[in-house]
Amino acid sequence: MEFKSVKEILTAIKNKHISVVELTTSYLNKIMQHDDELNCFITMTEEFALNKAKEIDKEIAKKKFRELAGLPIAQKDIFCTKGVKTSCGSKMLDNFISPYDATVIEKLNDAGTIMLGKTNMDEFAMGSSNETSFYGPVKNPWDTEYVPGGSSGGSASAVAARISPCSTGTDTGGSIRQPASLCGICGLKPTYGRVSRFGMIAFASSLDQAGLFTTDALDAAILLKEISGHDEKDSTSSSVEVPDYHAYCLDDVKPNYTIGIPEEFTKDLNEDVKKVFYDSVKTLEKMGCKIKTVNLKYTGLGVSAYQVVAPAECSSNLSRFDGVRFGHRSGHASNLEDLYRESRSEGFGKEVKRRILVGTYALSAGYYDAYYLKAQKVRNLIANDFRNAFNKVDLIIGPTTPDKAFKIGEKMNDPIAMYLSDVYTVSTNLAGLPAMSIPMGFKDNMPLGLQIIGKHFDEKNILKLSYLYQKETEWHKKEPGK
Numbered sequence: 001m002e003f004k005s006v007k008e009i010l011t012a013i014k015n016k017h018i019s020v021v022e023l024t025t026s027y028l029n030k031i032m033q034h035d036d037e038l039n040c041f042i043t044m045t046e047e048f049a050l051n052k053a054k055e056i057d058k059e060i061a062k063k064k065f066r067e068l069a070g071l072p073i074a075q076k077d078i079f080c081t082k083g084v085k086t087s088c089g090s091k092m093l094d095n096f097i098s099p100y101d102a103t104v105i106e107k108l109n110d111a112g113t114i115m116l117g118k119t120n121m122d123e124f125a126m127g128s129s130n131e132t133s134f135y136g137p138v139k140n141p142w143d144t145e146y147v148p149g150g151s152s153g154g155s156a157s158a159v160a161a162r163i164s165p166c167s168t169g170t171d172t173g174g175s176i177r178q179p180a181s182l183c184g185i186c187g188l189k190p191t192y193g194r195v196s197r198f199g200m201i202a203f204a205s206s207l208d209q210a211g212l213f214t215t216d217a218l219d220a221a222i223l224l225k226e227i228s229g230h231d232e233k234d235s236t237s238s239s240v241e242v243p244d245y246h247a248y249c250l251d252d253v254k255p256n257y258t259i260g261i262p263e264e265f266t267k268d269l270n271e272d273v274k275k276v277f278y279d280s281v282k283t284l285e286k287m288g289c290k291i292k293t294v295n296l297k298y299t300g301l302g303v304s305a306y307q308v309v310a311p312a313e314c315s316s317n318l319s320r321f322d323g324v325r326f327g328h329r330s331g332h333a334s335n336l337e338d339l340y341r342e343s344r345s346e347g348f349g350k351e352v353k354r355r356i357l358v359g360t361y362a363l364s365a366g367y368y369d370a371y372y373l374k375a376q377k378v379r380n381l382i383a384n385d386f387r388n389a390f391n392k393v394d395l396i397i398g399p400t401t402p403d404k405a406f407k408i409g410e411k412m413n414d415p416i417a418m419y420l421s422d423v424y425t426v427s428t429n430l431a432g433l434p435a436m437s438i439p440m441g442f443k444d445n446m447p448l449g450l451q452i453i454g455k456h457f458d459e460k461n462i463l464k465l466s467y468l469y470q471k472e473t474e475w476h477k478k479e480p481g482k
């Protein structure tokens with residue numbers, strides 16, 4: 001049986017058209033078949049999945065239905081999973097078995113989902129191509145010579161290849177939206193604080209946020225409700241009420257959205273991406289949306305500010321990997337200082353070391369004001385830009401990425417070119433805003449994404465616009481190789 005969406009799967013299970021064990025087995029088989037080529041998974045959790053599937057089947061036989069009963073899901077390997085290796089894509093944590101579950105994992109487990117495995121990712125979520133992973137690059141299912149984007153490349157590629165119906169990701173500067181765009185699926189980064197960060201291995205704590213990959217916007221609406229909400233284990237998680245996103249998308253009220261297009265997100269676009277983007281704008285106009293130009297004049301400084309703030313926070317967060325408490329410990333150290341140095345030298349890859357060096361430098365006495373404080377000021381200006389724009393419009397759109405996916409190896413020796421693939425995504429992290437990428441067309445047979453940015457905690461209107469757009473278009477239904 002082929003299922004096109006999370007919603008179809010949940011309905012089929014509820015109506016007993018398929019048992020959870022059968023469904024789980026069919027996805028595990030798909031992964032076995034395709035993952036040698038795609039490299040989406042670091043760890044498979046077959047035994048865990050089949051045991052859970054049996055448990056859910058028993059519950060269903062007794063007419064007990066959890067919200068997401070029997071839904072297979074792939075989890076980014078940045079989320080701690082009890083009793084299962086949690087590597088964060090790094091040699092440093094290659095031997096780490098988490099003693100507890102991240103809140104996102106706990107919530108999804110409780111809702112009845114079945115974890116198929118842990119997905120490949122850039123090391124410690126630092127990257128835009130999934131090439132910095134200790135476990136090798138992930139391939140884009142549309143063309144395996146191309147990157148899937150990063151850092152949540154395994155999660156995005158798995159959903160695009162239909163070897164998992166949905167997956168989790170994290171987004172610090174674009175790591176959900178950029179790979180969603182390059183793989184032709186939906187990727188939702190909620191408002192900072194909407195979803196608990198407890199048990200999610202920290203990269204840059206003031207920017208990190210967990211989110212989702214699906215093929216359909218309604219599926220993201222269904223899943224977001226389950227992972228959102230205040231968590232006493234994360235003091236930055238918000239207690240703003242969690243709406244029923246799915247019901248909101250489907251209700252009869254059809255808002256006439258006013259949508260802003262920032263000049264800064266369109267002026268440097270190449271002709272092909274521009275055409276695809278403006279075709280999607282025409283669709284939105286046909287749907288009754290009003291389009292306005294807005295200015296986000298400081299977003300041009302987004303990547304520069306991000307590349308100071310994120311490394312600064314990472315240099316502090318990653319200091320816990322010292323070879324003493326957990327993770328990789330060097331075998332050839334003769335004293336404590338050597339142990340730190342050797343364990344970190346051996347355990348971290350090149351990009352992670354680069355970020356730690358940049359961050360330590362930016363935070364050091366004498367440079368703090370010049371770099372870190374300056375970057376925080378720019379961050380504030382960017383947030384103000386958005387605040388002003390949202391006085392005039394309900395939502396803001398633009399292309400998610402400046403171009404289609406690039407080839408594996410193309411940008412690995414040019415970190416600046418790599419960082420610039422996040423040019424349209426980082427600003428929303430700096431401002432803490434929610435945003436989603438949905439498929440909007442193709443360039444040379446490779447997918448492109450439309451980014452929809454909302455006000456703080458206004459995921460519901462991002463999802464509703466995405467849902468309405470997907471009623472008018474077929475882009476999200478396209479599958480690689482078909």
Ligand code: GLN
Nearest residue numbers: 125126127172173174175
């Ligand atoms: N590509 C960005 C970086 O390398 C964003 C990563 C992310 O969102 N985790 O920092």
